[in-house]
Amino acid sequence: MRDHLKVLSLLLTVVVVMVTAREFDGKSSLSVPPGDCEVVAVSEGTPIGSEIYVFRLPSFVSNVTVVSPGEGALEDWGVRVDSDSGQVIAIGRLDREVRDWIQIDAFITDYSTVDAEPQSVSVCLNITDENDCAPEWTMQPYPYLAAVSPDAPPGTTVYQLTAHDADLHPNNVFSYYEFAGRSQYFQLDATNGTITTRGHPLVAGQEYDITVMAQDTAGNQSPRVTVSILAGRRPPQFYQEQYSVDVYENQPVGTIVLTVQAKSFADLPITYSFLSMGVADPAFSLNGSTGAMSVVRPLSYDTMPHTSYLNVLATEQGFDGMASIMQVSRLIVDFLDLLTSMK
Numbered sequence: 001m002r003d004h005l006k007v008l009s010l011l012l013t014v015v016v017v018m019v020t021a022r023e024f025d026g027k028s029s030l031s032v033p034p035g036d037c038e039v040v041a042v043s044e045g046t047p048i049g050s051e052i053y054v055f056r057l058p059s060f061v062s063n064v065t066v067v068s069p070g071e072g073a074l075e076d077w078g079v080r081v082d083s084d085s086g087q088v089i090a091i092g093r094l095d096r097e098v099r100d101w102i103q104i105d106a107f108i109t110d111y112s113t114v115d116a117e118p119q120s121v122s123v124c125l126n127i128t129d130e131n132d133c134a135p136e137w138t139m140q141p142y143p144y145l146a147a148v149s150p151d152a153p154p155g156t157t158v159y160q161l162t163a164h165d166a167d168l169h170p171n172n173v174f175s176y177y178e179f180a181g182r183s184q185y186f187q188l189d190a191t192n193g194t195i196t197t198r199g200h201p202l203v204a205g206q207e208y209d210i211t212v213m214a215q216d217t218a219g220n221q222s223p224r225v226t227v228s229i230l231a232g233r234r235p236p237q238f239y240q241e242q243y244s245v246d247v248y249e250n251q252p253v254g255t256i257v258l259t260v261q262a263k264s265f266a267d268l269p270i271t272y273s274f275l276s277m278g279v280a281d282p283a284f285s286l287n288g289s290t291g292a293m294s295v296v297r298p299l300s301y302d303t304m305p306h307t308s309y310l311n312v313l314a315t316e317q318g319f320d321g322m323a324s325i326m327q328v329s330r331l332i333v334d335f336l337d338l339l340t341s342m343k
């Protein structure tokens with residue numbers, strides 16, 4: 001059985017989604033402030049209700065009116081300006097990881113003078129970092145799987161942990177820890193996250209689970225996750241368990257609607273192919289080396305099945321019998337719906 005085509009029994013569903021526009025992440029960039037903007041450092045840990053800054057009003061019958069950003073935006077960012085007192089108050093969490101710079105443009109009107117000519121003023125809040133973020137795992141694909149030869153020599157790299165801490169240096173410095181697992185067989189480098197063998201013989205076919213965690217210098221901890229290390233060969237693992245794609249019927253021939261990719265645990269090239277298990281879908285083809293699925297004949301919402309399921313096989317070249325299957329479901333969407341949704 002072992003030498004026969006070994007296929008992951010897990011069927012993964014992929015729905016093809018066409019992304020038309022990426023949303024701007026909305027983060028303000030910390031550019032050099034204009035000369036007339038007073039820079040004030042404000043910690044993102046500033047308690048709610050604290051006074052951040054005060055616009056100095058020339059007389060007690062003067063007031064300050066914010067011009068930009070709009071009042072709603074400013075409140076969303078956790079800041080409010082009191083028109084009568086000129087106080088700038090933290091009314092919510094100032095999150096540096098979301099926004100590190102807030103420029104408030106306002107004008108001050110002095111009603112004690114005859115010509116109440118508004119005077120324009122600006123303050124730039126430089127939101128400074130606190131250690132409020134924990135490391136987050138960045139390994140791909142999930143679940144975290146590895147494979148190693150049962151007689152691998154000591155020091156063989158088995159898996160590379162990677163994580164990201166969104167704080168600024170030094171608040172983003174963290175170490176990796178093994179929480180539970182097989183430390184007699186594997187060693188985790190606390191600094192660089194490399195898991196290596198210690199050289200103890202492994203039992204062929206056995207899975208060795210290691211639970212790991214990353215923690216920054218303030219004690220913020222990542223979630224605990226498990227890496228499963230198989231002593232032996234593992235079939236390729238698709239990078240995504242699920243895709244979601246709508247293909248608009250006006251997509252021209254040649255359009256790549258989806259790229260499937262799988263990881264080889266033996267660092268071998270992978271070949272992708274359709275398995276003719278499901279309904280044949282002659283409108284799409286799969287590039288064997290890249291996994292790119294593209295349109296090969298004009299699509300029609302009216303005459304083609306709206307949904308079809310395609311099974312993709314990922315085979316390791318030169319590694320006999322190692323393959324995985326994933327099911328791709330694709331949906332053809334009426335072009336009229338696209339026009340309607342664009343209005």
Ligand SMILES: *[C@@H]1O[C@H](CO)[C@@H](O)[C@H](O)[C@H]1NC(C)=O
Pocket residue numbers: 063064065083084109
């Ligand atoms: C502040 O000044 C604006 C005009 O700039 C005026 O419309 C508003 O009523 C004033 N607010 C107060 C509280 O005096």
Ligand SMILES: *[C@@H]1O[C@H](CO)[C@@H](O)[C@H](O)[C@H]1NC(C)=O
Pocket residue numbers: 031032033039041126127128
């Ligand atoms: C904002 O504050 C940080 C931290 O104190 C500082 O390094 C940076 O130079 C400041 N930026 C500006 C434009 O003043």
Ligand SMILES: *[C@@H]1O[C@H](CO)[C@@H](O)[C@H](O)[C@H]1NC(C)=O
Pocket residue numbers: 189192193194
């Ligand atoms: C991680 O550190 C160890 C030494 O502690 C070193 O042998 C290994 O090459 C490093 N791995 C990477 C990926 O930097």
Ligand SMILES: *[C@@H]1O[C@H](CO)[C@@H](O)[C@H](O)[C@H]1NC(C)=O
Pocket residue numbers: 287288289290
């Ligand atoms: C697959 O993609 C590669 C890289 O884009 C390209 O060079 C190759 O011609 C493609 N193969 C087919 C059969 O389309």
Ligand SMILES: [Ca+2]
Pocket residue numbers: 131132133134135165166167171172173216220
């Ligand atoms: Ca941190």
Ligand SMILES: [Ca+2]
Pocket residue numbers: 044096097129130131132133166167168171
């Ligand atoms: Ca932070």
